[in-house]
Amino acid sequence: MKIAFHGAARTVTGSKHLITLKNDKKILLDCGMFQGMGHDTDSLNRDFGFDPQEITYMVLSHAHIDHSGLIPRLVKMGYNGDIFCTAATRDMTEILLLDSAEIQEDDVQFTNKRMAKEGLPYVQPLYSMEDAKIAIRSLLPVDFNTWYQIDPDVQLMFTDAGHIVGAACVHLRITENGKTEQITFSGDIGRYNDAILKSPAVFPQADYILMESTYGSTLHADAKPSDEELLRYIHETCVEKRGKLIIPAFSVGRTQELLYALNNAQLNGILPKVDIFVDSPLSTEATAVTKAHPEVFNRAVSNLLKRDKDPFDFPGLHYIKSVDESKSLNFRKAPCVIISASGMAEAGRVKHHIANNIDEPQNTILMVGYCEPQSLGGRLISGAKEVSIFGTRYQVVAEVGMIRSMSAHGDYEDLSQWLSCQQPGDIKKLFLVHGEYEVQKIFKNWLLKKGFKDIEIPERHYEIGLT
DSSP states (O other): OEEEEEESSSSSSOOEEEEEOTTSOEEEEOOOOOOSOGGGHHHHHHOOSSOGGGOOEEEOOOOOHHHHTTHHHHHHTTOOSOEEEOHHHHHHHHHHHHHHHHHHHHHHHHHHHHHHHHTOOOOOOSOOHHHHHHHHTTEEEOOBTOOEEEETTEEEEEEEOOSSTTOEEEEEEEEETTEEEEEEEOOSOOOTTOSSBOOOOOOOOOSEEEEEOTBTTOOOOOHHHHHHHHHHHHIIIIIISOOEEEEEOOTTTHHHHHHHHHHHHHHTTOSOSOEEEEOOHHHHHHHHHHHTOGGGBOHHHHHHTTTOSOTTOOTTEEEOOSHHHHHHGGGOOSOEEEEESOTTSSSSTHHHHHHHHTTOTTOEEEEOSOOOTTSHHHHHHTTOSEEEETTEEEEOOSEEEEOTTOOSSOBHHHHHHHHTTSOGGGOSEEEEESSOHHHHHHHHHHHHHTTOOOEEOOOTTEEEEOO
């Protein structure tokens, strides 16, 4: 048995890990899109590093585009098997892939207008809306905490990852030459005591572990201060400075966390009376999917539902539906909060809102999640005084804020707690994936002190034999 790392290897996007059995059957763990990698992004997404036609099975940990975003291209290029995932992941992935395809078609149309003027050849999207619809049919939902025989030699089980709605850790029991070994893939590990979701679950002893390490060198602040920080930014920007607070937020997970925090503030009578707009059709759909899967909620949310039928809605909240409504926010003079995708400010309507508000000192751009350093959000966080948006240079006059404790990824203590159900001496090898290399090296040293002996940080396309 061999495993190759074709994405999220010394970076946090493009999750793709390929297991090849001795009988040449191949199991692909995730098929994510690279995001925020500058000029290299497109070429990275067009080169899988393997032949999709040779894949036997695919398993999807969760719906985020950096884990699911290239599934339509995988199917388009020849994969014709099932894609195993949880029910909530199936529902969330459907809306994310359709949105991704629409964005690509729109972007290519815009790009090709410029290409035509310059006499250059047209470019093609990674996949179309029709490609996405075809791929969605392959998503096969299975339950948590049940072993499924997906192949005579392979069993699959999902356990709760606590990251976003439906997110799972993947466990495979693979039998070769009469010997069974377990490979565990963490997907993305959430936080313990999350405001909305259940905590990551314990799992059976593994022989090999592929583990994310996004915040392997970071200790998040307590979750409550992030709510207090959010209210502070609203008060300072909208009440004191009479400006607009622009919050780039991932449609899945982060937007719902923000709405839940704001709803609680409203219930407690401490939310300033200011209009709050969710300007992202995808965020609206993702919130609906979240509401449709109460089985993932923790006890606190389940109890709240007994007295508040919708913990993601409150007076003063408005969902923007049309492009015209979105554009009208540019001409609004009254203070407001605009929550819009994407979280790294790399695509979607939020780029327009940033462009229209970045040069006014009363406004604030508030980042609430991880950003690739090369992304627009990453450049703003790093203190850039000037940024390019849609080819136009803008001076950064607005305040740029950051709430670091608002993350769907666990910090190094959460990651360590996830591993605490394992006997370190029984782990033959632990691979750190989905993290920046410098962070991974720090986390590796932390894990060595915890008793884990053999830890590797694979590069992209690195392949190694396991048995």
